[in-house]
Amino acid sequence: MLAVALRERRVPASSRRVTFRWGGEAVLAPTTARRAAAFRWGWGGGGAVPGRIGNLRAGQHMNQIKKRKMKKGCKLKMRNATILQLLTEKTGPPKQNTDCTAAAQRQSNNYAKTALEHYNKDENNKTQYRLIKALKSCAIQTNESYGHVNFVASSSDSKEEFFFAEVCYDPESNGLVPTCMVSLEENNRIGGLLGIGFVGCPDLLNPPIDDNHCYACDDSVKHPIDGTLFNAGHVAATGFYTSF
Secondary structure, three states, X not given: OOOOOEEEEOXXXXXXXXXXXXXXXXXXXXXXXXXXXXXXXXXXXXXXXOOEEOOEEHHHHHHHHHHHHHHHHHHHHHHHHHHHHHHHHHHXXXXXXXXXXXXXXXXXXXXXXXXXXHHXXXXXXXXXXXXXXXXXEEEEEOOOEEEEEEEEEXXXXXXXXXXXXXXXXXXXXXXXXXXXXXXXXXXXXXXXXXXXXOOOOOOOOOOOEOOOOOOOOOOOOEEEOOXXXXXXXXXXXXXXXXXX
């Protein structure tokens, strides 16, 4: 085999011009085409023409590769869309804050059951109530832990009634103790004032007290108009309570 040395001259980036030592010169196809051709060339059967892949130009070959990739991508997207449709048909669309909603309902159930059990155990209360549904509750954290809750209950000889109850955490028994449970007629309910405007508190050591309203619950939790029936929530200052 005759070894030859090639000497390159500067030519445009799209091609290469080479000069042979014994004379003569040639222009090589762009690098991409040469690589594609080298990959597909067979070294027998008459060889191939530089810049071609068999009878197909390199550019056309690359276009076919792109088309095959696009077709494959479309099939993948269609398959994923079909899977998603099957999942949503069986389970419905994703629900946000499912865990928080379930936790809030467990809290309401716990407060309502605690209040009713305490009421029903009192021998002085002749009427026994059973829980129909716990509605809305609020946990109140200060130096003590309280909870306010609304629920619907009924007795064997009465219609369903709307109740408000307050429970307090007792560290000695490590449990909840009811401090108030009262049935509320429609005209005897008032919502909490949490988030209703801004109430400043210039002196935290002597905060303003409003015995008629609760500033720890929002309007969705209904309280008795007579605020002296419950203990927590009477500090009239925005941001004083941590509630959830």
